[in-house]
Amino acid sequence: MSNAASEHAPVVALAGGVGAARFLRGLTEVIAPEEVTAIVNTGDDREFYGVWVSPDVDIVTYTLADRVDSERGYGLRGDSFQVVEALGALGHETWFRLGDRDFATCQHRSLRLREGLGLAAIADELRRAFGVTTRILPMSESPCPTRVALHDGSVVHFEDYMVRDGAPDTVERVDLSAAEAATPSKGVLEAIENADTLILCPSNPVVSIGPILALPGVRAALSAARAPVVAISPIVAGAPVKGPADRLLRGVGAEVSARGVATLYRDVADGFVLDQHDAEQSKDIEALGLATRVTDTLMKKPGIAASLARHVLELAAGLR
Amino acid sequence: MSNAASEHAPVVALAGGVGAARFLRGLTEVIAPEEVTAIVNTGDDREFYGVWVSPDVDIVTYTLADRVDSERGYGLRGDSFQVVEALGALGHETWFRLGDRDFATCQHRSLRLREGLGLAAIADELRRAFGVTTRILPMSESPCPTRVALHDGSVVHFEDYMVRDGAPDTVERVDLSAAEAATPSKGVLEAIENADTLILCPSNPVVSIGPILALPGVRAALSAARAPVVAISPIVAGAPVKGPADRLLRGVGAEVSARGVATLYRDVADGFVLDQHDAEQSKDIEALGLATRVTDTLMKKPGIAASLARHVLELAAGLR
Numbered sequence: 001m002s003n004a005a006s007e008h009a010p011v012v013a014l015a016g017g018v019g020a021a022r023f024l025r026g027l028t029e030v031i032a033p034e035e036v037t038a039i040v041n042t043g044d045d046r047e048f049y050g051v052w053v054s055p056d057v058d059i060v061t062y063t064l065a066d067r068v069d070s071e072r073g074y075g076l077r078g079d080s081f082q083v084v085e086a087l088g089a090l091g092h093e094t095w096f097r098l099g100d101r102d103f104a105t106c107q108h109r110s111l112r113l114r115e116g117l118g119l120a121a122i123a124d125e126l127r128r129a130f131g132v133t134t135r136i137l138p139m140s141e142s143p144c145p146t147r148v149a150l151h152d153g154s155v156v157h158f159e160d161y162m163v164r165d166g167a168p169d170t171v172e173r174v175d176l177s178a179a180e181a182a183t184p185s186k187g188v189l190e191a192i193e194n195a196d197t198l199i200l201c202p203s204n205p206v207v208s209i210g211p212i213l214a215l216p217g218v219r220a221a222l223s224a225a226r227a228p229v230v231a232i233s234p235i236v237a238g239a240p241v242k243g244p245a246d247r248l249l250r251g252v253g254a255e256v257s258a259r260g261v262a263t264l265y266r267d268v269a270d271g272f273v274l275d276q277h278d279a280e281q282s283k284d285i286e287a288l289g290l291a292t293r294v295t296d297t298l299m300k301k302p303g304i305a306a307s308l309a310r311h312v313l314e315l316a317a318g319l320r
Numbered sequence: 321m322s323n324a325a326s327e328h329a330p331v332v333a334l335a336g337g338v339g340a341a342r343f344l345r346g347l348t349e350v351i352a353p354e355e356v357t358a359i360v361n362t363g364d365d366r367e368f369y370g371v372w373v374s375p376d377v378d379i380v381t382y383t384l385a386d387r388v389d390s391e392r393g394y395g396l397r398g399d400s401f402q403v404v405e406a407l408g409a410l411g412h413e414t415w416f417r418l419g420d421r422d423f424a425t426c427q428h429r430s431l432r433l434r435e436g437l438g439l440a441a442i443a444d445e446l447r448r449a450f451g452v453t454t455r456i457l458p459m460s461e462s463p464c465p466t467r468v469a470l471h472d473g474s475v476v477h478f479e480d481y482m483v484r485d486g487a488p489d490t491v492e493r494v495d496l497s498a499a500e501a502a503t504p505s506k507g508v509l510e511a512i513e514n515a516d517t518l519i520l521c522p523s524n525p526v527v528s529i530g531p532i533l534a535l536p537g538v539r540a541a542l543s544a545a546r547a548p549v550v551a552i553s554p555i556v557a558g559a560p561v562k563g564p565a566d567r568l569l570r571g572v573g574a575e576v577s578a579r580g581v582a583t584l585y586r587d588v589a590d591g592f593v594l595d596q597h598d599a600e601q602s603k604d605i606e607a608l609g610l611a612t613r614v615t616d617t618l619m620k621k622p623g624i625a626a627s628l629a630r631h632v633l634e635l636a637a638g639l640r
Contacts, residue, residue, distance in 0.1 A: 050431045080402050086424030090449050100420050104406030111370045129410050 016208020020201035021063035026305020043146035043211035167244035171251025336528020340521035341383035346625020363466035363531035487564035491571025548639035
């Protein structure tokens with residue numbers, strides 16, 4: 001198979017962390033994993049303990065490799081924490097709990113960056129080393145940290161907001177200016193352009209999908225794409241399945257609902273999949289110009305992610 | 321206590337790895353640990369997996385902290401190896417078995433180096449974090465890798481020779497040119513000058529004590545020092561207690577014996593402590609101009625290191 005062939009995937013999904021990873025795992029049970037490209041948020045990336053951590057890229061990689069710690073939703077199953085504990089004993093802040101094998105992944109990434117490789121080539125090398133045949137493409141190779149402005153006037157890196165401070169409900173504004181000034185990784189716009197189906201995974205619309213959409217050219221490419229764009233709501237019954245999407249949606253003045261998410265996506269999405277708990281919002285979402293599909297989106301039970309993926313693909317097929 | 325006071329130690333010992341560390345532990349049972357300064361070889365230092373490893377400095381620190389893995393003689397007791405194993409799975413050579421907590425030590429060192437601190441300040445910070453009151457002073461802050469030239473014409477870093485290749489008996493020459501061109505750490509020459517007792521620990525004379533002696537000014541400082549210099553033989557009954565000293569002594573054309581070591585040290589040492597198995601060599605060593613003391617130098621049983629230290633201090637006292 002030539003590179004060109006392997007880089008053309010019929011299904012291209014914009015992805016954040018846990019929710020996206022679970023959905024992608026279901027998707028790759030329904031269609032061949034190598035037919036999927038995940039364009040993954042790097043707005044959460046940051047150096048911790050001297051190693052470059054790409055949380056969403058690694059969550060997607062570990063999940064597709066069936067190596068993720070499902071309890072935590074991130075990190076490697078069965079990992080230990082000797083390195084962070086020892087660094088803690090040497091005076092380092094250790095609120096970012098990076099497991100030992102996870103540390104090795106990030107140390108490898110840092111060494112490759114130092115050798116001059118880009119994040120995309122490194123993510124590709126890592127996913128192959130983990131036996132993942134789905135293409136995992138970091139959204140950008142430039143640093144594009146998402147920052148969160150808080151009511152007290154402070155502006156902090158997303159990891160500080162999320163992990164260190166426990167995602168307080170005091171979001172004033174989300175600053176995606178770094179992503180807005182960054183360049184999409186080579187292949188991102190082409191993947192969107194050439195896709196048969198485009199999916200916005202059930203990730204945080206503000207800080208996971210938001211940074212990808214903020215990259216120059218991405219919204220335009222999605223709008224111009226020949227493929228239908230189907231989004232999946234990460235909000236069920238007025239609350240996020242996981243994480244602080246409620247606090248971030250409020251922070252950007254959006255409603256914490258499937259409808260609120262659909263509103264954020266209405267300029268790029270053609271279809272919208274929402275949970276059965278929110279069925280009554282379908283009409284409002286259709287009024288935004290989006291075709292809808294209602295199903296079970298809670299991917300905690302086996303089989304739901306695959307079933308959700310089937311619904312997404314069917315909705316997309318009907319929009320083609 | 322002022323810095324000046326804390327930096328003046330009556331006993332200054334030139335040290336390599338395992339043998340030196342065991343001896344220093346005994347020495348600090350006999351005199352107050354804070355009265356000892358160890359000037360430690362850095363010729364073995366090297367980056368592994370992106371972190372700066374100072375094997376001898378860490379062996380001495382861990383041993384004095386009673387944290388060393390006594391079985392191996394290096395590394396931390398009870399350490400795990402998740403990071404190197406995970407790096408191995410990503411394609412890295414993993415013949416250098418760095419434990420996870422040991423990795424954290426070295427990562428901390430690397431981060432501090434990147435912040436602009438020198439090896440001496442970092443070693444000081446680390447030994448304090450490990451609760452060690454003996455001053456541990458890396459011999460130099462410049463990289464001074466010891467290289468080993470082999471019969472086949474190749475010249476390799478000491479770690480390659482020792483750990484990767486298993487210390488073959490094909491040493492043509494030991495290359496200390498990096499140490500010869502380096503600068504001793506601030507305080508090394510002063511410590512030698514101000515000491516009441518100077519000790520050459522029972523370490524490999526070629527690749528552990530040798531690099532320290534090769535630093536500009538060190539041999540001269542030892543010769544000019546007002547304090548007596550007492551060396552301890554690392555060779556017992558014609559063989560090293562641990563490590564490849566036999567192969568390296570042969571490589572530099574020296575005899576593999578207490579007498580051979582004494583010959584290498586005769587320009588700087590005033591006294592020489594040798595093992596009871598080698599008592600018959602005392603006369604030859606005295607003929608070199610060194611006072612001798614014969615005792616049990618095998619520090620595997622409890623109490624021997626302290627007893628050896630007492631002999632060293634007594635011999636030194638008699639030479640003052």
